[in-house]
Amino acid sequence: MRAAGWGRRTVLFVWVLFALFPVYWTFITAFKQQVDIYDGPRFIPFVDFQPTTQAWRTLFGDGGGDFFDKFANSIIFSGVSSLLAVILGGFAAYGLARHSYKYGPYRNDDLSFLIVSQRIMPPIVSVLALYVVFVNLRLLDSSFGMILAYTAMNLPLTVYLLRTFFEAIPVEVEHAAALDGYPQWQRLARVVFPLAAPGLAAAFLLSFFFAWNDFLFSLMLTFNDAQTLPLYITSLNAQSQPLWWLISAVGLVALVPPAIVTVVLDRFMARQVLIGGMR
Amino acid sequence: METLTVTGVTKTFGGPRPAVDELSFTLGGGEFGVVVGPSGAGKTTLLNMIAGLVPPDTGEITLDGASLAGTAPERRDIAMVFENYALYPHLSVRRNLEFPLRAPVRRGTLSRSQITDRVTQVAETLRIPHLLDRLPSQLSGGQRQRVSLGRALVRRPRLLLLDEPITHLDAKLRHEMRTELKRIQRELGVTTLYATPDQSDALALADLVVVLDAGRAWQVGTAADVYERPANVTVARTLGDPRINLLPGRRDAAGVTVLGQRVDADHGPAGPVTVGVRPGDVELSTEPLAGAAAGRVLLAQTLGYQDVVYVDVEGATVRATVPAGIVARPGDPAWVRLPAARLHVFEAASGQALRHREVV
Ligand SMILES: Nc1ncnc2c1ncn2[C@@H]1O[C@H](COP(=O)(O)OP(=O)(O)OP(=O)(O)O)[C@@H](O)[C@H]1O
Ligand SMILES: [Mg+2]
Numbered sequence A: 001m002r003a004a005g006w007g008r009r010t011v012l013f014v015w016v017l018f019a020l021f022p023v024y025w026t027f028i029t030a031f032k033q034q035v036d037i038y039d040g041p042r043f044i045p046f047v048d049f050q051p052t053t054q055a056w057r058t059l060f061g062d063g064g065g066d067f068f069d070k071f072a073n074s075i076i077f078s079g080v081s082s083l084l085a086v087i088l089g090g091f092a093a094y095g096l097a098r099h100s101y102k103y104g105p106y107r108n109d110d111l112s113f114l115i116v117s118q119r120i121m122p123p124i125v126s127v128l129a130l131y132v133v134f135v136n137l138r139l140l141d142s143s144f145g146m147i148l149a150y151t152a153m154n155l156p157l158t159v160y161l162l163r164t165f166f167e168a169i170p171v172e173v174e175h176a177a178a179l180d181g182y183p184q185w186q187r188l189a190r191v192v193f194p195l196a197a198p199g200l201a202a203a204f205l206l207s208f209f210f211a212w213n214d215f216l217f218s219l220m221l222t223f224n225d226a227q228t229l230p231l232y233i234t235s236l237n238a239q240s241q242p243l244w245w246l247i248s249a250v251g252l253v254a255l256v257p258p259a260i261v262t263v264v265l266d267r268f269m270a271r272q273v274l275i276g277g278m279r
Numbered sequence B: 001m002e003t004l005t006v007t008g009v010t011k012t013f014g015g016p017r018p019a020v021d022e023l024s025f026t027l028g029g030g031e032f033g034v035v036v037g038p039s040g041a042g043k044t045t046l047l048n049m050i051a052g053l054v055p056p057d058t059g060e061i062t063l064d065g066a067s068l069a070g071t072a073p074e075r076r077d078i079a080m081v082f083e084n085y086a087l088y089p090h091l092s093v094r095r096n097l098e099f100p101l102r103a104p105v106r107r108g109t110l111s112r113s114q115i116t117d118r119v120t121q122v123a124e125t126l127r128i129p130h131l132l133d134r135l136p137s138q139l140s141g142g143q144r145q146r147v148s149l150g151r152a153l154v155r156r157p158r159l160l161l162l163d164e165p166i167t168h169l170d171a172k173l174r175h176e177m178r179t180e181l182k183r184i185q186r187e188l189g190v191t192t193l194y195a196t197p198d199q200s201d202a203l204a205l206a207d208l209v210v211v212l213d214a215g216r217a218w219q220v221g222t223a224a225d226v227y228e229r230p231a232n233v234t235v236a237r238t239l240g241d242p243r244i245n246l247l248p249g250r251r252d253a254a255g256v257t258v259l260g261q262r263v264d265a266d267h268g269p270a271g272p273v274t275v276g277v278r279p280g281d282v283e284l285s286t287e288p289l290a291g292a293a294a295g296r297v298l299l300a301q302t303l304g305y306q307d308v309v310y311v312d313v314e315g316a317t318v319r320a321t322v323p324a325g326i327v328a329r330p331g332d333p334a335w336v337r338l339p340a341a342r343l344h345v346f347e348a349a350s351g352q353a354l355r356h357r358e359v360v
Helices: A002-029 A034-038 A054-060 A062-098 A108-120 A123-137 A143-167 A171-179 A184-195 A197-213 A216-221 A229-236 A244-275 B043-051 B093-102 B112-125 B141-153 B171-188 B199-205 B223-228 B233-238
Strands: B004-011 B020-027 B032-036 B058-063 B078-081 B159-163 B191-196 B208-213 B216-221 B245-252 B255-258 B261-263 B271-277 B283-285 B293-302 B306-313 B316-323 B333-337 B344-347 B353-355
Touching: A002 A244, A034 A244, A054 A244, A062 A108, A062 A143, A062 A184, A062 A197, A062 A229, A062 A244, A108 A143, A123 A143, A123 A216, A143 A197, A143 A216, A171 A184, A171 B043, A171 B078, A184 A197, A197 A244, A216 A229, A229 A244, B004 B043, B020 B043, B020 B058, B020 B208, B020 B216, B032 B043, B032 B199, B043 B078, B043 B159, B043 B191, B078 B141, B093 B112, B093 B141, B112 B141, B141 B159, B141 B171, B171 B199, B191 B199, B199 B223, B208 B223, B208 B233, B216 B223, B216 B233, B233 B245, B233 B271, B233 B344, B245 B316, B245 B344, B255 B271, B283 B316, B306 B333
Parallel strands: B032 B191, B032 B208, B078 B159, B159 B191
Antiparallel strands: B004 B020, B004 B058, B208 B216, B245 B255, B245 B271, B255 B261, B271 B344, B283 B333, B293 B306, B293 B333, B306 B316, B344 B353
């Protein structure tokens, strides 16, 4: 028993080292000077090299204006578009789960597939068309345009994911709320959404990650004002010698918002365990 | 005390036959009505239509004289206990019980302390005060059923609908809950409609029985009506346990011929009939008996207080109940006599009753 415990711990320890090493490397690189980076690998601060906060001073000092703008763009675009995708997708998914639609030969499953199929296609296929649309609607390099693009990008995912969550809620629970004296909107607010909370949280989380990590849309649809963090990082790479210390510092900062969102939403996703089987 | 009337209600879901077909009955205020019928009979569909969850295609439903058409379920003040209980899984038992009292339609009618009092009271009636802080997932089936009943009763609805509330419980608990349900209903005087596939629920609880099969009401009446005087074969088959014997026979001016025996009952125009006789009315003997048909024992089951013996007579299986302890082994010869006074006679083609058993 004891031996097995230690064996498992050793394996886990090695795995954690393996998984965290890139993060560690990014972390120390953000505190290195140019020489420490280009002059062979240096692993341990204070031993191998003398850490410096030069990158951080650039980022948060005078040179940081650009960084803050892009950082704010990334947070706003990802946050707002994910929220919209979850709200709009939530309603669409609820409709698909609870009502029977018939548009010509198309039923609920066909509609679902139509929506999901928007995501099956690689984004590179649609982004050129989207570019033309954005030029004509004067949405290029605008916050509104980017939020729109990310919302559209994430809707198929949220609809698809949430439909199964709503379908898992027994319709009788909603009926009970109706008989208990709650009109449709109240039933959604008091019963359906709380029960679908794990799904809503998961849908938001995934949407946020996709938008946060997007490179293609930002590359094609923005050039300055509405640029996001990934584009900014690339711009640091564009010189003859990449500014690794800056790139690493930005990369570390870029880890923070998704981590916060994950930690916050994880509690909601864990609720499912608590509530247990609904049927 | 609200009277419920259902008049000519029909609902088709797109299948070949309606789920509920031209259904009509009246349930008096404060009465306990039982809708009894097999799985798929249309019980849930009927209750859903009364609750306003499913709109009927045609027909009218009224409560206390006023039509319910066009009234949303949340405004009907009808409570329902669902087949699967449908508790709110994310809310504690206490919150589940408070839920109807805090509803928008009742906003401002009850103070906070009144709500607490009502919840405490209903929890005591149902003997669940110790469960108030648990989540539904932490309850047993019987406990969930009580909470579900409590949630329906706590707001003193105008009409209480129960959809197979105790079918999923074990036999002992089922009996207990049945008695308790009747007691609570009497105490509160709430008009109640109870759907069940279990005929013994109907006989034990009902002021009014609606025998439902394939969406149709085959008979509406008191428990005594439907048991003693079944209007047709379907009703006779639905009520009674063990089930009534339904045997092919012939009727003519001299009487009825069944199991090859002539019985002096129900003289009438000649024609094929179905003879119904309750297993308790069958006279069974292991010795030859005057006017009895000879057969062979197929199987004997004991119910503890009595035995059910299955006898093969000329290819027909006859069920007879006998006092426990009378030994009948498969293969034994047996004689079966059907007393004339105890026979129900139905027209063979339509299944309509021609004659009922005489009540002694
Ligand atoms: N939403 C629906 N769509 C299509 N058919 C339905 C629907 N609801 C019920 N039915 C059909 O209507 C008939 C009656 O169903 P219902 O659920 O009312 O029966 P029930 O008497 O409650 O049966 P059980 O005892 O199994 O609960 C069945 O044939 C069923 O398949
Ligand atoms: Mg049912």
